[in-house]
Every structure is written in structure tokens, then in C-alpha cells.
Amino acid sequence: MKKISLKDIALLAGVSPSTVSFVLNGKEKQMRISEDLANKVRAVATKEGYKPNQVAVSLRTGQSKILGLIVESIGGTFFGALAKVIEKEADKYGYRIVYCSTENDPAKGREMLRVLSHSNVDGYMMTPVEGMEKDVMELLKSKRPVVLIDGYFPDIPAPYVLVNNAAGVTQGMNHLISRGYSKIGFVTVDIDLVQIREREQAYIAALKKHKLGANRKLMLTLEYNYDKQAGVKAISKFIKDHPEMDAIFFATYYLGISGLQSVQELKLRIPKDLAMVCFDDHDIFALYPPGVTTIAQPVEQIGITAVSLLIQQLGKDKKTITQARVEIDGDFIQRGST
């Protein structure tokens, strides 16, 4: 019941291993193998159900047909959905995906890169983690195909694809303002990632633009990996401390969920007592009455673009497209909270 190798096929067909390889790799013309023999080889191969040992192929060719996907956490809804899209998309090009999560720890991310590298993966897709700038530079220097997802490093010329954070927040803010809200709070998190900072800046910019003053006091910054209960409490306190606040913008979906819980505990009514907008959509926002207005990340497009950017770097020509910077507009979904 052991696996059959190319050698076995060669033996059965009465030819040399090289001939089998040529035929099965479509190089029969180039190597001028006669049509008859080629057919015979193919017949034997299909009859025996031969499939090449990918490990051997990888060792010899240096290519694995595997792409590494390193995300913050496989468990999350955004990354889960993303992984699904990416897997499906990569499959179209004949690539498989190996997933890893970093939990936002650069050491773990580095380790993952190392592991993947020694497994001959052909390219990397990763969500930037604070502290991994050098590692990404290394990849670029050694001409390894990379695409950053959901963020980027400002000073590093790696291709990336992410939602247009600024545009999304701006749209959300404009929406709130046009609805008459003027004391708008913003709840964010203290990870040092561009995507978060961009959202914060867009919030501040919107306030300025509409002359809603420098109410920076209406910003709450939670710690990353904050305790769930503590987060809810902090948000509740934030709301109570600012009774004038008529709307809140949450920078991520998990903040928004905590926010919903706070609102619930405070028995506030949405949007009567407090309007709400959240960056990143989530099932719950569609369902929780009266629904939360969100800017949904275009997961499909992000995934498809990422794979495409990576595949482009994998061709024979191997053009390094360090300049590809794609920002895709999020989908504004209005619901009952505004």
C-alpha cells in the first residue's frame, strides 16, 4: 500500500525516470519524446494514480506552491473571513495556504517567518506587527515575495493592501455630523499600527474640518488585550463622564461590541440617548436592535488583491512590485444606531 514514486512508473513503463518526468511535466516536445512513448507513460501514470511527492519536488525546484499567511489571530472574524477568501483565491492559481497567527507578538511573528522560510514557502502575506519592520526589510532584500495586509509600515517599501481607513472614518463622521450630532466621542486601542492611527487622525481631522473644536478629551484609548469586563467598565465610565456626548465612534469591531455592552448596562437607548458608528462590521451589529451603523471592511477584495499582488511577484519575470499600495474603500452600512 506504499506510495508509488516516479521511479515505479518508470519501471512499469519500461523507460527511465527522466523520461517520465519530462512527459508528466509537459516537456515531451522540448525533449522530443515520441508521441507513442509519451502516451504510454501517461497511461501508466494515470492507471497507477501517480502523484508527485511534493516534498521532493520542492527540494529540487526550490518552490513549494505554498503561500504563508501570517495574521494577528486566526480566531477573529475579520481574519477568519479573510483566510477563507485567500484560500479560495490562491487555490485558483494552484497555491495552498499555511496559516499562522502572531497574537501581535513580533517574536512569534519572527519565529513564524523563520519556520515558513525553511519550509520553502513561495511567498508571504502578513498583517504588520509593531516591531517587525526589520524582518520585513530582510524579506524584501532577499527578494522574497511579500504582501502586507490590513496595514503597512510607513518607511518600508513593501506592497500592501488594506481598507481606506481615513476615508471610512471620514465618511462615518460626515454621516454623524450631517445627522446633527456634534459631540462625537471616539474609542480606540493603543496598538501602534498605522490602520488604527489613521482612523484616529481621520476622526480628529473631521472634528477640525467641521469646527467641532479640539475636543480631544472625547477620545478613549483602551489597552490592547484589555480585559473584557474592564473594557466595558472603562467605556461606561467614559460615557458617564461625558454626558454631553451624543455619539460614539468605535475604531474596531471588538471595541464596538464592548461598547454595546456598556450601552446595555447603562440602559441607554440607541440612537436616542447615544448614536453609534463602528469601524469593521460584525454579525452582531446587523442583529442587535436597532442595528449599528458600520464601515465594513471589503474582505473579499482585500483577499483577492493580496493574492493577486503576491502571484504577480511569483512569475518567471519576478518583477518586484514594491510600489503597489492598494487602499480599498470600505462599505458604509447604515443601520438604526444613527
Next chain:
Amino acid sequence: MKKISLKDIALLAGVSPSTVSFVLNGKEKQMRISEDLANKVRAVATKEGYKPNQVAVSLRTGQSKILGLIVESIGGTFFGALAKVIEKEADKYGYRIVYCSTENDPAKGREMLRVLSHSNVDGYMMTPVEGMEKDVMELLKSKRPVVLIDGYFPDIPAPYVLVNNAAGVTQGMNHLISRGYSKIGFVTVDIDLVQIREREQAYIAALKKHKLGANRKLMLTLEYNYDKQAGVKAISKFIKDHPEMDAIFFATYYLGISGLQSVQELKLRIPKDLAMVCFDDHDIFALYPPGVTTIAQPVEQIGITAVSLLIQQLGKDKKTITQARVEIDGDFIQRGST
């Protein structure tokens, strides 16, 4: 900047490749390499930052230190959480995970098995898909380590681990009944998987046991991959068609979510108009007022057990533990819906 190989280390240390291999694999004693030389080799190796090429190792040893995880869909909350636990757990044993999803399609599952097999994965964890019985049998026959997760094939002696579906439903039903509900409906889905059937049977058994009659009419079976809107509609109709029904049990979390939506559209009040219990927990059930009582799958334990069962089959002794059938009790979480 090219990668350094074992041969390079050998050259630099002035020894043969075999010596380097022995030292780095801790076989220096056995192969009686002198302490001095061993240290020298180690020094060179660390200085050069040598890491073995896993592909070559895999080809030579036939082992990859990779486990295949084939789930229904990476995107789902249950599988996402499971993947996270499994990745973390496998890491403890020095194994990495390659994820694939089947989308409940046996053809795709088969393809994945094939691909993984030719990548030398050391073992498989998979959620059973209707129609893959033979494929699993094949794996068993060829002594490949396998563990089924979240379900099993009744006639196939493969080790498995899943939540105790019957116990969970029974507990939920008892809870409802003890609270005075007697016209209890059940919404399920038409995939032919043991885990679903067990839940259905436990429901019926509970009705019988408590002499609530053969109200099989109170069962609604939706199609797998049902359209979201259509599902909600069907559930609404089901509720309207059975005004006597005072409680509903949902067999999976996505059914429960659709159910919440129906309830919302019908403007019913929970638990006043209708009580609700759902198998499988979800963020939303904790948050949606007044909260939905659920039986949560013990994701952590399932993941840990699965990895453990697989690792046991990977040792030198390679004991095939086909008899390991683990059912873990779910966590009953009571919330406002009952």
C-alpha cells in the same frame, strides 16, 4: 545572502556533513563525537545562524512535523476558535498546522487529503463530511494517524473527539421543561452528520421521557447552505404556524442567529412570548438582550484532546488508538431567554 546549508557548516568547521548532522541532532554521544569537536560545530552553527532546511529533512525522514487540519469552513466562529486552540497546542509538541476547508464537499475534502498526503503531513485532524467514509478508511488502513473532530462515522473505527451532543440537548430540554415550558420546538438542518442527528434524537427522547407526546410536528428542518433571508422567513413561518409553541431549541448557532432575527421581525418578546435555547455559543447570544441560553462547545478541551490523540499516534511505538472516542460535556450557559 543565500541560505547556509549543513554542508556550509561542515566546510567552515572543517568536518564532514555527517558529523555536523550528528552533533546538531544530539547524536554526538551515540556516534562518539568528541566534546571539543562537537562544541566547535555548535559554535559555527549558531554563529552562522544555521537552521536545517525542513523540506530536505522531510524528504529524508518522511516526517514533516506538520499536521493537517481539515475543517468545514475556516471562517466559522467555532472552527476559527478551534483552529486557534489547535495551533497553540500543536506548537507545544513542535508541530505546525496546515488548514484546509471542505465547505462540506466530499470531493474537496478528498482533494485536500490527497494534497496533504503528498506533502508528507504526519497526521490528519478532520471534521467528518458525509461521503468521506471510504477516504477515512483508507487512511486508517495505511496507518496514517487520524483524529475526527466534532463528529464521527458510526461504522468507522477512527478515534474522535466531540461535544456530548445528546447530553447537551438533554440538559437544555430538562432546563426548559423544569421551567414549565411544554410545547418545545426544534429547528435543525438537513446535513447528514451524526452530531446533528444526535441532537435531534436527544430532543425527541426528551419529549418522550417527559411525556410531551409525539409532537414531531414541532420540528423544522432547514437546508444546509440555506439562504439567509429564506431561513429567517422559514423560521418566522414556523413560529407563526405554531402559536402554541412556548419555546424553541436551535440545533446550531447559525440557526439560532437566524432565529433571533425571526423573533425580532415578529416582534416577539423573549422569553415572555417564546423561550429560546441554542446549541453552540456565540458572542451575540451573550449580548443580545436578554441573552440566549446556550450549550457552549468546549472548544479548548476539544482542541487539546484532538491534538493529544493525534500526537499519541505519532510516537515511535505508533500505537493505533482506534478506540479512543471522547465526548466532552458542553457548558450550559443560562441567560435571559429561558
Next chain:
DNA sequence: TCTTTTTGCAAAATCGTTTTAGTATACTAC
């Protein structure tokens, strides 16, 4: 007819390891 070219395939090198089988030297024993 003899050389040159083309055809059709096979041999052998290679990828980077692991592992089995050797080999040279030193030591022990009689």
C-alpha cells in the same frame, strides 16, 4: 561512402538532509 546533424531517450548530477557502513588510529590483551 563518410561526415555531420538530428532524433529519442538514458545516465548522472543535484537539491539538503539523515543514516548506514566503513576506515584509520589508538589502545588492550595474550
Next chain:
DNA sequence: GTAGTATACTAAAACGATTTTGCAAAAAGA
């Protein structure tokens, strides 16, 4: 002094493919 046995390594085969090179036989050219 010779045989046997440790000692401390190295050489070479192997894993399963791909790819470069080689080499007969047939065809073409002179």
C-alpha cells in the same frame, strides 16, 4: 608482535523528484 576492540570520525547511499549532459542510432548532407 599480532589480533582484537574501542574510538572518532568520514564516505557514501538514500529520500524522490528535476535537469543537464551524454550517447547511441537514424537521417541528412556532401
